[in-house]
Amino acid sequence: VWDNCLLFIKDNIQPQAYKTWFEPIVAVKLADKALSIQVPSKFFYEWLEEHYVKILKVALTKELGATAKLVYIIRMENTYGNKQPFTEKIPSSNRSAVKSQAIDVSFKNKSPELKNPFVIPGIRNVKIESQLNPNYNFDNFLEGDSNRLARNAGLAVSAKPGGTSFNPLLIFGGVGLGKTHLAHAIGVDIKDKYPEKTVLYISAEKFQQQYVESVRKNNRNDFIHFYQLIDVLIIDDVQFLSGKAGTQDVFFHIFNHLHQNGKQVILTSDKAPVDMQDIEQRLLSRFKWGLSAELQTPDFETRIAILKNKLYRDGVEMEEDIINYIAKHIKSNIRELEGAIISLIAQSSFNRKEVTIELARQIVEKFVKNTKREVSIDYIQKIVSDYFQMDVDTLQSKTRKRHIVQARQLAMFFAKKFTKASLASIGSQIGKRDHATVLHACKTVDNLSTTDKQFRKYVEDLTKKLSV
């Protein structure tokens, strides 16, 4: 069957892509219209899913009919450079060492998130799908100073759900810092320790949609009743509820019911409770009952550890220099950190290029383009002189011509604003002036930009140019 699929795929995609992504696959078994294939790494699996799922589906349906299923088995390598797969040799009791992982990706209901967990009761004993993603667990949520409190609070909660003072547990922090991962990890760990407990993970957005739907269908009470059956409720991105009074109200009732009955509530938010806007006061005060734990931006060591762990799990080798380079330049978002590594691997395997610092530099540049980059004084002088169509030497010269003086003062002003350099150091770099001159320049720019319309436009234009 697989051979036929391969023939079909080969005819339909680029030979190079076929070679890279399909030749390494090993068909393992076929049972009940479910074909299991073994792929070299998790990254490989994700790539196939992202880029070739359609053609795989067509090929497989042609061979096995509409009920065809595809199961990926991920083979991982033990250490860098050791290509020997060790799937069988690890005792399965050693949880973190199990390196073979089967992911069932039947085409229907491919992602658990697509399923709607809200089954209208009435029928007793509704089975509630937890919607948890087992790939987000504590084992692969690395600890660092930036997340220690939140991670340990999470562990405490999963050891005794509803039985600690961390109820609710609110995890907050910026984008890509691990809120969703940690929220799942807590749920997964609870399911592991207490299989009988009903755990539900849901995004606030989905929660809201279900609520609106229940109102439309006239079964708001069923909605509330459904949520009251849950032992551990995890709601991701509660900031989404701001301004949505109806949903906040229903959540308030659900929350109170769960809390009074010793059930655990876990929330995540991109803001601390004090900074949440348009959330009702009574709800905010509930959020503060338990513990609010922040996920901060990870320090360099933690970033390195996360990258290495990801590479290890994907069975990919990479030079230390390159890992350091990436960790050094991508600082404020773990998702971007991982994204950069994934692009790097993809680029190199696609173009059969070696992973070099240069390639890493290009990719990092794409990732950090939108974030604020620290500009240099040289760069500021260049941008300002270009803007006034003069060269940098002219800008730095001793002349007192008005437009040149203004350009120089603007360069000093922006150097003060956009760099951490001292007044003295700015002065010495912009035509060997002293710190008093720089200070005077900054004041002049401040004054002129409030009194002189044309001048204000210069400041605005240059600010834009320097901010991208």
Ligand code: ADP
């Ligand atoms: P958020 O929900 O805060 O936007 P996510 O939970 O989606 O962030 O995390 C972004 C990515 O970073 C995910 O792939 C996640 O697995 C990874 N990640 C975040 N924190 C850690 C950590 N401490 N260790 C390992 N991976 C992490």
Ligand code: MG
């Ligand atoms: Mg998230």
